Amino acid sequence: MNEAFTFITVARIVCYALQSKLIWRMKVTRMTTTFVWLDVVASIVQGTGKSIMSQMIALQDDPILRARQQVYIAGANLQLAFIAVFGVAISNFFCRT
Numbered sequence: 608m609n610e611a612f613t614f615i616t617v618a619r620i621v622c623y624a625l626q627s628k629l630i631w632r633m634k635v636t637r638m639t640t641t642f643v644w645l646d647v648v649a650s651i652v653q654g655t656g657k658s659i660m661s662q663m664i665a666l667q668d669d670p671i672l673r674a675r676q677q678v679y680i681a682g683a684n685l686q687l688a689f690i691a692v693f694g695v696a697i698s699n700f701f702c703r704t
Contacts, residue, residue: 610690611642611647614639615639615643617639617697618636625700630699642689648685649682649683649685650686651682652681653679653682653686654682656679660672660676660679
């Protein structure tokens with residue numbers, strides 16, 4: 608959830624730097640809210656995968672354990688994708704200023 612702090616901080620920088628307060632034709636406050644909620648969703652997916660894995664004592668080759676690990680990895684990949692898209696949006700901002 609440290610990303611949420613970054614999203615909000617960058618949004619404030621954009622608000623002070625750009626008069627239009629738009630990135631990709633989207634208001635910065637709307638973009639920040641969207642990314643914060645996407646981060647929350649990714650964290651929930653990761654937490655679900657972790658909690659399910661921690662409740663099960665299984666062998667390494669158990670297919671159910673692998674499925675649970677994949678849920679956790681999917682959450683991490685979602686979070687990484689959201690951060691990458693945010694990074695591209697902020698790069699757009701820095702190129703415009």
